[in-house]
Amino acid sequence: MSNPNNPELKSFVPVSADSHFPIQNLPYGVFTSKDYKDPQVGVAIGDKVLNLSFLEREGHVSLSQKVFQGGSLNDFMELGPAEWQKARERISELLREDTPLIRDNASLQQQCLLPQSEVSMHIPVKIGDYTDFYSSREHASNVGSMFRDKNNPLLPNWTHLPVGYHGRASSVVVSGTDFHRPCGQVMPPDASAPKFAPCSRLDYELEMAFFIGKGSELGKAVPVSEAENHIFGLVLMNDWSARDIQKWEYQPLGPFVSKSFATSISPWVVPLAALKPFAVKGPEQDPQPLDYLQHPSDLLPHYQIDLEVYLKPQELASKQRISRASAGNLYWSMAQQLAHHTVTGCNLRPGDLMASGTVSGKTEDSRGCLLELSWGGKNPLTVAEQQRTFLKDGDEVTMTGWCQGDGYRVGFGEVKGEVLPAKL
Numbered sequence: 001m002s003n004p005n006n007p008e009l010k011s012f013v014p015v016s017a018d019s020h021f022p023i024q025n026l027p028y029g030v031f032t033s034k035d036y037k038d039p040q041v042g043v044a045i046g047d048k049v050l051n052l053s054f055l056e057r058e059g060h061v062s063l064s065q066k067v068f069q070g071g072s073l074n075d076f077m078e079l080g081p082a083e084w085q086k087a088r089e090r091i092s093e094l095l096r097e098d099t100p101l102i103r104d105n106a107s108l109q110q111q112c113l114l115p116q117s118e119v120s121m122h123i124p125v126k127i128g129d130y131t132d133f134y135s136s137r138e139h140a141s142n143v144g145s146m147f148r149d150k151n152n153p154l155l156p157n158w159t160h161l162p163v164g165y166h167g168r169a170s171s172v173v174v175s176g177t178d179f180h181r182p183c184g185q186v187m188p189p190d191a192s193a194p195k196f197a198p199c200s201r202l203d204y205e206l207e208m209a210f211f212i213g214k215g216s217e218l219g220k221a222v223p224v225s226e227a228e229n230h231i232f233g234l235v236l237m238n239d240w241s242a243r244d245i246q247k248w249e250y251q252p253l254g255p256f257v258s259k260s261f262a263t264s265i266s267p268w269v270v271p272l273a274a275l276k277p278f279a280v281k282g283p284e285q286d287p288q289p290l291d292y293l294q295h296p297s298d299l300l301p302h303y304q305i306d307l308e309v310y311l312k313p314q315e316l317a318s319k320q321r322i323s324r325a326s327a328g329n330l331y332w333s334m335a336q337q338l339a340h341h342t343v344t345g346c347n348l349r350p351g352d353l354m355a356s357g358t359v360s361g362k363t364e365d366s367r368g369c370l371l372e373l374s375w376g377g378k379n380p381l382t383v384a385e386q387q388r389t390f391l392k393d394g395d396e397v398t399m400t401g402w403c404q405g406d407g408y409r410v411g412f413g414e415v416k417g418e419v420l421p422a423k424l
């Protein structure tokens with residue numbers, strides 16, 4: 001009974017079948033509440049939060065050192081997989097239906113189990129560097145067909161290495177943080193000079209992202225076989241993008257200010273350990289990548305995470321689903337991304353964030369951004385009675401994702417944000 005992934009485990013905290021946070025998940029986040037003004041590390045269980053910082057102070061959770069008092073997950077993430085597993089096993093034990101410690105102690109329960117509706121979630125990690133990859137073949141092919149050659153959409157390097165760029169960490173925000181439509185330099189199609197204007201092609205990108213736990217040494221490549229030892233956990237990500245600004249600025253060094261104004265992540269970091277029952281092989285890679293990018297034969301390097309995107313135009317009372325995709329179909333795995341990231345000797349640090357790039361699938365309804373769904377703005381999307389090519393002011397985008405188990409879900413909750421008017 002000690003394996004926290006055992007589907008048979010039940011908590012004394014009630015968890016509905018469609019909840020994202022059963023006892024098999026145990027994602028970590030950072031919150032404040034009426035009684036806890038300083039940021040606390042918590043774990044989601046059903047619709048409650050377990051206050052891990054409090055339990056550590058009281059001596060009910062203890063690792064090799066105190067790591068839940070710093071207002072972020074970083075101290076814990078640095079400890080590495082053996083201590084992560086120890087914490088996971090202890091939290092699972094504390095929440096099990098047959099463990100009386102919290103279950104039978106009303107005053108302890110009141111102090112350490114809070115309704116999620118009464119807490120505010122914060123950015124869970126002090127993020128060091130942020131890297132965004134481009135690992136969906138379908139997404140890269142769709143964009144390549146639109147802007148280059150529909151018969152030959154992928155650039156020659158794409159099937160040989162996980163393409164990526166260094167993003168901006170300072171503007172990564174937690175779900176629920178609204179932002180103003182960015183302004184910047186754009187080159188209108190028939191103009192001879194650029195102009196300064198509010199972005200007129202504002203888009204979202206459906207992505208998954210992972211946090212580096214234990215870092216690596218400068219000058220030392222991390223092999224694919226060891227990469228997952230550095231991965232602490234995953235979140236949902238919306239990589240908001242200003243397509244008109246991007247189009248004008250991106251050559252020859254890639255996106256710059258068109259991507260750096262806001263990037264939203266979900267507040268709960270799902271441990272990689274909780275995703276292990278949902279590991280899958282992923283697509284065949286053809287051509288075979290170079291040796292340093294090859295998976296060990298016993299590694300299932302992808303994770304079957306079902307993803308959905310919802311749009312709520314200001315004019316509508318409820319959100320409408322506009323696409324669904326699966327992270328299990330990504331071409332390049334997280335392990336390959338890490339191996340490639342470090343191959344020249346670049347080191348990893350605890351709290352670094354790495355994202356998948358837009359997740360798209362083969363079907364039209366599985367395209368992971370409006371650029372693809374509206375095919376470059378040519379085919380407007382109908383959302384209830386509303387037409388959209390790109391985002392309007394007042395639009396709210398919500399993304400969600402989960403792994404479906406037998407009778408339970410290991411989920412990510414959601415990441416959402418609303419577009420506020422440009423500040424001119």
Ligand code: MN
Pocket residue numbers: 132205207239357358
């Ligand atoms: Mn992106």
